Amino acid sequence: MVFRPVSTGPPHSNELPPRPPRWIRAVPFPVKAPPLSRPQWKVLGLLSAAEFFDHYDVGIMSLALLQIQASLSIPEESVGLLAGLVRLGAVPAFAFAVLADRMGRRRLLLITILGFTVSTFATSMVQTAEQFVALQFISRMFIYAETMLAAVVLAEELDAEHRGWGIGMLGALGALGHGLSAIVFGFVEWLPFGWRAMYAIGFLPMAFLAWFRRSLPETKRFSEQQSQRRDRGDWLDWFHPIAQLVRMYPRRLAVLCIALFPLEFVIITAVTLMAKTLQEVHGYAPGEVTLLYIVGGAFGILGNLAAGVLSDRLGRRRVIVFMIVLAGFCFYGFYNLSGWIIAPIWIAQVFSTMGLSVLFKAMGSELFPTSYRSTAAGFRTVVGVLGAFTGLYLEGPLYELTGSHAGAITLMLPILVIPAFVVMTFLPETAARELEDIAPER
Numbered sequence: 001m002v003f004r005p006v007s008t009g010p011p012h013s014n015e016l017p018p019r020p021p022r023w024i025r026a027v028p029f030p031v032k033a034p035p036l037s038r039p040q041w042k043v044l045g046l047l048s049a050a051e052f053f054d055h056y057d058v059g060i061m062s063l064a065l066l067q068i069q070a071s072l073s074i075p076e077e078s079v080g081l082l083a084g085l086v087r088l089g090a091v092p093a094f095a096f097a098v099l100a101d102r103m104g105r106r107r108l109l110l111i112t113i114l115g116f117t118v119s120t121f122a123t124s125m126v127q128t129a130e131q132f133v134a135l136q137f138i139s140r141m142f143i144y145a146e147t148m149l150a151a152v153v154l155a156e157e158l159d160a161e162h163r164g165w166g167i168g169m170l171g172a173l174g175a176l177g178h179g180l181s182a183i184v185f186g187f188v189e190w191l192p193f194g195w196r197a198m199y200a201i202g203f204l205p206m207a208f209l210a211w212f213r214r215s216l217p218e219t220k221r222f223s224e225q226q227s228q229r230r231d232r233g234d235w236l237d238w239f240h241p242i243a244q245l246v247r248m249y250p251r252r253l254a255v256l257c258i259a260l261f262p263l264e265f266v267i268i269t270a271v272t273l274m275a276k277t278l279q280e281v282h283g284y285a286p287g288e289v290t291l292l293y294i295v296g297g298a299f300g301i302l303g304n305l306a307a308g309v310l311s312d313r314l315g316r317r318r319v320i321v322f323m324i325v326l327a328g329f330c331f332y333g334f335y336n337l338s339g340w341i342i343a344p345i346w347i348a349q350v351f352s353t354m355g356l357s358v359l360f361k362a363m364g365s366e367l368f369p370t371s372y373r374s375t376a377a378g379f380r381t382v383v384g385v386l387g388a389f390t391g392l393y394l395e396g397p398l399y400e401l402t403g404s405h406a407g408a409i410t411l412m413l414p415i416l417v418i419p420a421f422v423v424m425t426f427l428p429e430t431a432a433r434e435l436e437d438i439a440p441e442r
Helices: 022-026 038-063 065-071 076-085 089-104 105-123 127-159 159-185 194-213 220-228 235-248 250-272 274-280 286-300 301-316 314-335 343-368 370-402 405-426
Strands: none
Touching: 022 194, 038 105, 038 127, 038 159, 038 194, 038 274, 038 286, 038 370, 065 076, 065 105, 065 194, 065 274, 076 127, 076 250, 076 370, 089 105, 089 127, 089 235, 089 274, 089 405, 105 194, 105 250, 127 159, 127 220, 127 343, 127 370, 159 194, 159 286, 159 301, 159 343, 220 370, 235 301, 235 370, 250 314, 250 343, 250 405, 274 343, 274 405, 286 301, 286 343, 301 314, 301 343, 314 343, 314 405, 343 370, 370 405
């Protein structure tokens, strides 16, 4: 039996679909929301709340990197390495993805929310760079796991023609967490304990954990697949999703990895050093960085929705290539130009990089069957983070070679040709197709 979601707006029904909830107005967008069912709206709202706090945590480090560096006496040439080590938390996060294909998406999502809340709060009390890296490594492990599972849940719960919109809305609402971190960062020089207070605020999600536990359902596709699964009853069953991932769709897996590694190699390195560059090179004060992140970011985060909606209509591959080209031009301009043009360039790069995040989450969830969809999402995330780590690690030697972060990142930009070519040439189109048609169980 193949599960297909019940239509949210049947053409022969006189019953009108439920109106979008009020919280959706937090991200205005000139495209009408699709007719989702009440359970679908509820899932989107719950996952968006979790994403909001994820983005808040991630935003702290990118915004306050200069202050963290000074407080913990981190050498300039080691800044990229520190950021890269933190991102390696995605490697153990892969275990959560595999477990989600055996134990369920809901249970693992609750664990990740608890985990990143505790580790974020604990980061406020670190005394050395080594302690900071260790706790942020743990925090990112849970954050990466939560992010990949959220995309999987939406892919499984939303109708085919609305998946791009839904994952885009998830990213847009989650990105508001960056806005909160930007607002708090504007007061970093006056906050008691400075950047540490920003991490202490990250304890807030604990108050929402009981609400998540009561309200978040298991996905229907996973429940259906579980009812048909026949396990052998031994420990080897836990490795079955990994074996299936490698055996059933090896070409798709390889192509996706070849695209993601160089993409993250460039993008994460360039984005990580932007707030620091705004302050050191372009002369922005913390309050001015906050203003740019709030006002400019409000336009930039629409890249999540634009990517989702456009890819539902035009196809994922075309929009991915466009966003890669746009991001490349934006990075070059940000690190090589100066003056008033920096603000609009920064907004455009947020638009493109957030759009790319949405599109790869969507495709990475759509290209593989339900029985190991979460495992595939985890593997995709690990490969992307290894690319990011490699980029951040090599940025140090390139910095010493060129004498600036701008020179180092400029040398990396031609690598973006690789993911654009690979996606357009070798990946199948997934937009507006049922998951079971894209990747049937074998």
